[in-house]
Amino acid sequence: MNVLVVGAGAMGRWFGKSLDCDLAFTDADPAVAERAAEQVGGKAVELDTSETFEAVCLTVPLPAVDDAIEDHAEKAETALLDLTGVMAEPISSMAKHAPDKERVSLHPLFGPENAPGNVAVVAAEPGPVTDEILSALKSRGNTLVETTPEEHDEAMTTVQAGAHTAVLAFALSANSVPEGLRTPVYDSLADLTEQVTSGDSRVYADIQAAFDGAEDVAIAAHDLADADPTEFERLYRTAKMKTNRAEDESEDEL
Structure with a gap:
């Protein structure tokens, strides 16, 4: 061939x-x-x-x-x-x-x-x-x-456009942190930031242009930033519920 x-x-x-x-x-x-x-x-x-x-x-x-x-x-x-x-x-x-x-x-x-x-x-x-x-x-x-084309492209709104937006937004907003004051969550995000920013900026720009998803991340971040403690707890519980549901669906597929 x-x-x-x-x-x-x-x-x-x-x-x-x-x-x-x-x-x-x-x-x-x-x-x-x-x-x-x-x-x-x-x-x-x-x-x-x-x-x-x-x-x-x-x-x-x-x-x-x-x-x-x-x-x-x-x-x-x-x-x-x-x-x-x-x-x-x-x-x-x-x-x-x-x-x-x-x-x-x-x-x-x-x-x-x-x-x-x-x-x-x-x-x-x-x-x-x-x-x-x-x-x-x-x-x-x-x-x-x-x-299917529809299932794939819909998934990429979260898997690529949304995920990349969240990681890059963290990178753009983060301040320098001394080594001894870092947490495991921060280190994980820092590792993701390094992975994403080591790629080709044009490729990431093309993905953002091809798929929706960035706006949903921006709205969620805005809601969290504006939330009072009660509303923040509600959003936290919603995030936890969505995470658990996604894990259950993944296990069902296996």
């Missing part, structure tokens, strides 16, 4: 490393594609190459996914995949531009440095080629989580 990876950044390289096949990389920056080919193996091709491949996987920034699918769908002989982090839009776009192809949307729920992990999967039109790719990801220790 030969596969073209469109977008040769960190996730594109992770995807390429996960496969045992003939790889080609392309990118808006040819030098990035060249480096990916050197690091992962395979070759670099021009963005407008006329060459075709059994499978094409789009690992481009969120705002570019629709245009990328339109531009590169014809290069896919059998299968078209995306690995962008949003699912409703690419699933719809792939159906429009590659109706006769195998079509799968993937979202690794981790950064490449934290692999392996859970990979969300919407297999809109699976087949032998995409099955082989999914099998390769699973053999690398990843857990494939089947979902």
